[in-house]
Amino acid sequence: DAGVIQSPRHEVTEMGQEVTLRCKPISGHNSLFWYRQTMMRGLELLIYFNNNVPIDDSGMPEDRFSAKMPNASFSTLKIQPSEPRDSAVYFCASSLSGRNTEAFFGQGTRLTVV
Amino acid sequence: AQKITQTQPGMFVQEKEAVTLDCTYDTSDPSYGLFWYKQPSSGEMIFLIYQGSYDQQNATEGRYSLNFQKARKSANLVISASQLGDSAMYFCAMRASNTGNQFYFGTGTSLTVIP
Numbered sequence: 001d002a003g004v005i006q007s008p009r010h011e012v013t014e015m016g017q018e019v020t021l022r023c024k025p026i027s028g029h030n031s032l033f034w035y036r037q038t039m040m041r042g043l044e045l046l047i048y049f050n051n052n053v054p055i056d057d058s059g060m061p062e063d064r065f066s067a068k069m070p071n072a073s074f075s076t077l078k079i080q081p082s083e084p085r086d087s088a089v090y091f092c093a094s095s096l097s098g099r100n101t102e103a104f105f106g107q108g109t110r111l112t113v114v
Numbered sequence: 115a116q117k118i119t120q121t122q123p124g125m126f127v128q129e130k131e132a133v134t135l136d137c138t139y140d141t142s143d144p145s146y147g148l149f150w151y152k153q154p155s156s157g158e159m160i161f162l163i164y165q166g167s168y169d170q171q172n173a174t175e176g177r178y179s180l181n182f183q184k185a186r187k188s189a190n191l192v193i194s195a196s197q198l199g200d201s202a203m204y205f206c207a208m209r210a211s212n213t214g215n216q217f218y219f220g221t222g223t224s225l226t227v228i229p
Binding site: 031033035042043045048050055056089091093095097098099100101102103104105107108 | 136144146147149151157158159161164166167192207209211214215216217218219221222
């Protein structure tokens with residue numbers, strides 16, 4: 001398996017534009033996580049899906065952020081409109097469900113909003 | 115609520131020496147898993163080691179071992195014979211059944227190995 005695949009790897013956009021980050025989890029994994037990492041706030045869990053259903057989205061900063069998982073092999077995180085404070089590295093991770101299974105992370109998307 | 119605490123923002127260790135990175139956790143669930151991840155400067159998150167709450171023995175993976183003290187709710191990572199390539203951020207994480215098996219991460223410890 002190629003691992004968790006995120007695209008794009010880097011994104012530079014202007015304030016106010018819509019940004020869509022994409023994630024392909026490992027085949028067979030039924031849990032998917034979106035994280036945001038910044039120097040100031042560390043690694044924050046944004047949203048957690050299990051079997052394509054959002055279980056916890058309490059970490060989503062505000063209504064500008066939305067996430068979908070239309071099927072087991074694809075998820076998106078959308079920011080509309082984007083703001084400079086959204087600049088961060090966004091990670092997608094997938095795993096099997098169960099407390100004893102590790103999460104596998106994608107390479108991350110480095111988002112810069114200017 | 116689940117909580118992971120890493121109290122050491124930065125650590126230094128001499129090459130070839132051992133180092134312990136601290137992690138404490140808080141959960142009311144008797145069934146949970148503890149994980150350590152490494153994040154080098156290149157940015158990827160690398161899984162290192164896992165310890166289950168019911169495991170009787172401390173987990174080991176090569177030069178990594180987990181010092182699991184259940185009563186103290188601590189899960190410290192021990193790296194033996196440090197190498198320059200061990201310089202990275204290290205994150206402790208927990209996954210518990212009573213919270214739908216979410217992953218909770220600590221704030222991380224930055225380890226620098228000195229030649």
